[in-house]
Amino acid sequence: MGAGLDSYYNLAERIGDAFTEIDSDACTDLRHTDGGYMEMWREAIKLQEGFPVIATATEGDGAISLSAEEHKALVRYLRLKNDMEETERKHIYFRGHTDNYAYLKKIGAI
Numbered sequence: 383m384g385a386g387l388d389s390y391y392n393l394a395e396r397i398g399d400a401f402t403e404i405d406s407d408a409c410t411d412l413r414h415t416d417g418g419y420m421e422m423w424r425e426a427i428k429l430q431e432g433f434p435v436i437a438t439a440t441e442g443d444g445a446i447s448l449s450a451e452e453h454k455a456l457v458r459y460l461r462l463k464n465d466m467e468e469t470e471r472k473h474i475y476f477r478g479h480t481d482n483y484a485y486l487k488k489i490g491a492i
Contacts, residue, residue: 389458408473419469429459 412419433455
């Protein structure tokens with residue numbers, strides 16, 4: 383096999399190189415096709431807008447102090463992000479199965 387075909391058939395490497403884009407596409411797809419995911423996404427955005435301390439806590443550094451209301455909002459935000467990530471992982475997992483089947487079919491393995 384030539385160098386060009388080697389890189390074409392090295393599917394794992396090609397997917398690894400494109401994973402960031404695949405992950406982003408999966409999240410975009412979920413926002414357009416999964417009502418529950420979209421609701422979680424919107425609520426997370428509202429929490430970030432209503433409680434700027436969330437960005438400080440999740441992306442900043444140094445000490446912070448939270449009011450009881452901010453703490454409740456941060457906990458809710460973290461739960462939403464966890465639930466969203468779980469949904470994203472499931473979506474990518476099943477998309478992988480679908481893509482794998484199509485690839486095996488294309489190369490004549492099935």
